[in-house]
Amino acid sequence: MTAYVLSDCWTMTRRELAHWARQPVRLLVGLVFPVMILLMFGYLIGGGRGVPGDYVDYLVPGIFALTMAFGLEGTMIAVTQDLNKGVVDRFRSMPMADGAVLVGRSAADMLQSAIGLAVLLAVAAALGWRAHGSAGGFLGAVGLLLLFRFAMLWIGIHLALVAGKPETVQAVQILVWPVGFLSNAFAASESMPGWLGAVVQWNPMSHTATAVRDLFGGPGGEPGHVWAAVAWPLALLAVFFPLAVRRFARLSR
Amino acid sequence: MADTAITVEGARKRYGEKKALDGLDLHVSRGTVHGVLGPNGAGKTTLVRILSTLVRPDAGRIGVAGHDVVTEAREVRFRIGLLGQHAALDEELDGRQNLEMFGRLYHLGARHARVRADELLSRFGLADTGRKPVRTYSGGMRRRLDLAASLITDPEVLFLDEPTTGLDPRGRAEVWASVRSLVGGGTTVLLTTQYLEEADQLADRVSVVDRGRVVADGTPEELKSRLGGDRIDVVVRDAGRLDAVAALMRAGSAGVSADVSANVLADVSVDADRRLLSAPVTDRMAALARVVRALEEAGIEAEDVALRRPTLDEVFLHLTDRDDRTKEAAA
Ligand SMILES: Nc1ncnc2c1ncn2[C@@H]1O[C@H](COP(=O)(O)OP(=O)(O)OP(=O)(O)O)[C@@H](O)[C@H]1O
Ligand SMILES: [Mg+2]
Numbered sequence: 203m204t205a206y207v208l209s210d211c212w213t214m215t216r217r218e219l220a221h222w223a224r225q226p227v228r229l230l231v232g233l234v235f236p237v238m239i240l241l242m243f244g245y246l247i248g249g250g251r252g253v254p255g256d257y258v259d260y261l262v263p264g265i266f267a268l269t270m271a272f273g274l275e276g277t278m279i280a281v282t283q284d285l286n287k288g289v290v291d292r293f294r295s296m297p298m299a300d301g302a303v304l305v306g307r308s309a310a311d312m313l314q315s316a317i318g319l320a321v322l323l324a325v326a327a328a329l330g331w332r333a334h335g336s337a338g339g340f341l342g343a344v345g346l347l348l349l350f351r352f353a354m355l356w357i358g359i360h361l362a363l364v365a366g367k368p369e370t371v372q373a374v375q376i377l378v379w380p381v382g383f384l385s386n387a388f389a390a391s392e393s394m395p396g397w398l399g400a401v402v403q404w405n406p407m408s409h410t411a412t413a414v415r416d417l418f419g420g421p422g423g424e425p426g427h428v429w430a431a432v433a434w435p436l437a438l439l440a441v442f443f444p445l446a447v448r449r450f451a452r453l454s455r
Numbered sequence: 456m457a458d459t460a461i462t463v464e465g466a467r468k469r470y471g472e473k474k475a476l477d478g479l480d481l482h483v484s485r486g487t488v489h490g491v492l493g494p495n496g497a498g499k500t501t502l503v504r505i506l507s508t509l510v511r512p513d514a515g516r517i518g519v520a521g522h523d524v525v526t527e528a529r530e531v532r533f534r535i536g537l538l539g540q541h542a543a544l545d546e547e548l549d550g551r552q553n554l555e556m557f558g559r560l561y562h563l564g565a566r567h568a569r570v571r572a573d574e575l576l577s578r579f580g581l582a583d584t585g586r587k588p589v590r591t592y593s594g595g596m597r598r599r600l601d602l603a604a605s606l607i608t609d610p611e612v613l614f615l616d617e618p619t620t621g622l623d624p625r626g627r628a629e630v631w632a633s634v635r636s637l638v639g640g641g642t643t644v645l646l647t648t649q650y651l652e653e654a655d656q657l658a659d660r661v662s663v664v665d666r667g668r669v670v671a672d673g674t675p676e677e678l679k680s681r682l683g684g685d686r687i688d689v690v691v692r693d694a695g696r697l698d699a700v701a702a703l704m705r706a707g708s709a710g711v712s713a714d715v716s717a718n719v720l721a722d723v724s725v726d727a728d729r730r731l732l733s734a735p736v737t738d739r740m741a742a743l744a745r746v747v748r749a750l751e752e753a754g755i756e757a758e759d760v761a762l763r764r765p766t767l768d769e770v771f772l773h774l775t776d777r778d779d780r781t782k783e784a785a786a
Contacts, residue, residue, distance in 0.1 A: 206562055213559045217545065224547050224588065292543035292604065295507045297532040298560045452511075 207299040214306025222310070232276065233318050236269035237325050243388060244329065259420040262331045263343070264387030266322060267411040270315065270351035271385075275371075275378050277311050277358030282366035285453070294453065301447035308355050315351045319344065334419030343417035346431045350410040353435035353442070360446040363453065386411055390422060406434035459518075460485040460612050460643035461506065466515035468501055468667075475501040476512070477667035483645055483660075488638055490658030490675075491647040494775050498667040499647035500540050503616045506645065507537045520611045520643075536610035540617050542601050546590040550581050550600050553589060554607065561608050575603040579633075595626035602633060613637065615646040619653060631656060651768045665775040678770045687720070687742055689732045689750075690759040697725055700732055700757075703749045720746075736762070 222229050244261050284290065284307065293303050333340050361374060384401055391402040402408055413431035416423025461483035468476040476498045483489040493499050504510040506519055508528040517524045520534040537543070544553050551572050558568025576582045579599040589597060598618070605613060615634070619627040634657055638644060648654055654661045655675045662672040671678060691700055704720040720734040720742065736742040739762050750757050 209562065210560060213556060217548070217556055220552060221547050287546070288539065288541045288543040289545045290543075291509060291539055292537065292557065293560070294509055295532060295535065295537045295543075296557070296560050297529050302560075 207302070210299040210302035211305040211309070214302045215309040216306075218306055218310030219313075229314065229317075232314055233321050236265070236272075236318055236322050239268065240265045240322060240325060256421060258329070258331055260390075260415070260422045261388065262326045263414040263418055263420065263422075264385075264411045265326075266319065266347050267350065267385070267407050267414060268382050268387045269318065269322065270347050270410070271354055271382050271407050272378060273311065273315055273351050274354040274358040274361075275375050277307070277355045278362045278366075278374055279371055280311070281307060281359050281362035282368070282371050285362065285366050290453075300451045304359055304446055304450055307359065308352070311355050312348065312352060315355075316348060319347060335417055336419075339417040339419065342428075343414040346410055346413055346417070346428070349432065349435045350407070353406075353438040356439055356442040356446055360442045360449065363446055363449040381405070382407070386422070406430075406438070409434055458485050459483065460487075460520060461489070461645060462516070462518040463502070463506070464516045466502070466505060466517055467513045468498075468505065468510065469513060474667050476505070476515075479515075479664070479668055481662055481669065481672075483643060485643050486638065486641050487659040488634065488644045488646060488657050490654035490661040491645065491664055492649070492651065492654050492661055492771055493647070493664035494649070497664045497775075499664060500616055501667075502664070503537070503539070503614045503645070503647060507535055507539075507614050508532055533608075534611040536605035536608070536613040538602050538605045538613070538615045538618055540620070542589075542597050544589050544597065544601055544604065547588050549586050549588055550576055550584050550592075550596075550603075553600065554604060557604050557607050563607070571607060575606065579603045580629075594621050595623065595629075598622060598626065598630065602630065606637070609640070610642065612643045612645070615644060617647055617649065619648070619650065627653075651766065651771050663771060663774045670774050671770075679765050685736055685739055685762055685764055686733050687736050687739075687746060688759070688761050688763060689746060689757055691730050691732070692756045692758050694727060694730050696755050697727060697730065697732065699753065700750070700755060701725055703753060703755075704732060704734060704746060706749075730758070 240262070243265065244258055281304075284303075290303070333343075335343075361370075384398075385405045385407040386402055387407070391399040391408065393399075394402060409427045409430035412422065412424050413427040414423075415421065416425050416427065459482055461481065463479055463481040466476045466479040466481075467474070479498065479502065481489070481491075481502075491499050491502065501510065505512050505517060506524060508524050508531050511525060519531045522530040522534070524531050545556070548556070554572035554575055555568050558571050559565065561568075563571060573582070576584070579602065581596060581600055581603070584592070584596070589600065592600065598621075602615075602618065605615075618634070619630050622630065631653070634644060634646070644657075646653075646657065658675065660672065661675055661678060662669045663678070664670065689700060689704070691697060701723050704723050720736065723732055723734040725732050743760065743762055747760055750760070
């Protein structure tokens with residue numbers, strides 16, 4: 203039984219990889235977008251408010267976290283498109299594990315995010331950004347970013363299942379921006395008016411960004427945030443993963 | 456029970472105000488082909504989706520291959536194949552990738568899934584499609600691949616929702632041949648169709664469905680005879696004489712009035728385009744003799760005079776035509 207769950211998930215992951223092989227351009231486009239954001243905010247707009255130390259050192263981890271958050275939208279679009287395909291009917295009429303279709307999607311998206319993060323790290327390094335912490339801290343930071351992405355991914359899947367229509371996708375696409383920017387990705391929360399600072403501090407993405415800054419040994423990091431950066435994504439996953447799997451199993455039933 | 460592959464009792468499903476299924480009953484014996492005939496919106500697809508565990512019924516007891524579709528969906532899924540109304544394939548992958556993927560999901564194992572995919576590709580004439588994605592397939596190729604996908608595990612029960620809609624005559628004949636060979640192997644098939652010829656060709660029994668209910672069922676022969684048996688058709692050479700012939704057919708002849716029922720053709724319908732007159736008959740030979748004699752006496756040339764059974768088309772239209780039914784109810 204468990205073996206079947208794993209094999210079904212692997213089969214569905216292979217399906218996503220086969221799609222990449224058919225359309226490599228799509229994968230590339232997904233990688234270019236975060237690089238553009240990094241270049242735009244780091245070098246065109248410049249200078250964040252109330253930021254201690256070098257702004258690029260402050261900004262780069264923030265952009266990493268922001269990219270992970272924006273992944274929600276990509277996942278939601280992909281799942282929405284997938285659900286409108288006839289092949290989902292065949293999957294659902296077969297004795298496969300309940301969440302396998304979704305797990306396949308999440309595995310592919312995680313792989314794409316990992317590649318995307320590697321590209322971002324390389325671009326940032328080329329622009330002069332350096333991680334100052336230990337190797338362990340570096341891996342920990344990458345781990346926290348991917349964990350955050352994983353939580354965003356399952357929120358995206360759940361949103362697609364609950365409200366997967368082109369109109370709602372558009373609404374989420376627009377809403378993701380303020381949520382992404384109501385964080386400390388670009389500016390320190392201390393520099394913001396009281397209520398805004400409170401919202402920003404509360405935003406799970408801010409915890410991830412702060413913890414990652416700390417682990418990279420750059421400015422704006424605070425050690426205490428690592429636990430929040432682990433706990434928040436896990437809590438979100440504990441809610442949205444089972445909801446999404448259940449929702450998929452009951453889809454249109 | 457053991458010889459019943461599909462049991463549907465009082466199936467109901469509504470979408471908002473619309474009753475897609477309104478207390479539908481159906482029993483299909485193992486190893487037979489059951490045709491479900493109905494006009495657009497009758498509820499055929501809803502029925503197939505409920506039977507294949509995709510949609511949950513609001514009410515009713517529904518069993519497939521001995522298992523309940525709601526409480527034992529997984530057991531049902533191991534035993535069915537589904538060819539939906541629309542292609543259920545991954546359009547970006549090629550035919551072999553699709554079949555292999557489905558084979559793995561049926562837990563055939565990687566090697567067996569590959570062998571099975573090759574077998575089915577050659578059986579359905581798709582062996583030389585190479586790496587072309589399904590997106591580029593013709594309608595017929597897509598339908599055949601979809602059918603192949605529904606047969607990966609040799610299902611006990613196979614659902615075909617309008618399997619030949621949109622296919623050319625050759626494609627249709629191919630699908631028919633596949634269905635026949637499957638039934639030879641003991642598979643139970645439930646097939647929905649709007650083509651009466653298809654039901655006539657393939658089905659052992661037919662249920663005519665309208666507005667979410669079965670309005671008639673039986674063998675194709677039974678259904679045909681239920682519509683008042685035989686008819687006489689007269690095709691005249693000169694369209695101008697249609698009315699005259701209709702009058703002759705209706706009139707009866709004074710000489711043989713003793714057998715009124717055989718001779719009066721009360722319900723003559725006229726199809727001017729085809730220069731065709733048609734009427735139901737009870738006594739076949741007497742009616743034929745009288746019509747031929749009457750035409751001869753009146754000196755009217757006929758191209759064709761023939762007795763025939765009603766087509767399933769006529770049965771279908773008769774049973775599902777709304778105006779017809781309200782007329783009958785009023786009478
Ligand atoms: N998901 C749905 N949401 C709303 N209404 C639906 C849905 N599915 C079916 N219906 C309605 O239920 C009725 C039966 O539909 P169904 O698709 O079962 O008919 P059908 O016999 O398959 O028709 P067709 O020959 O056109 O395929 C129709 O009136 C249809 O509009
Ligand atoms: Mg239909």
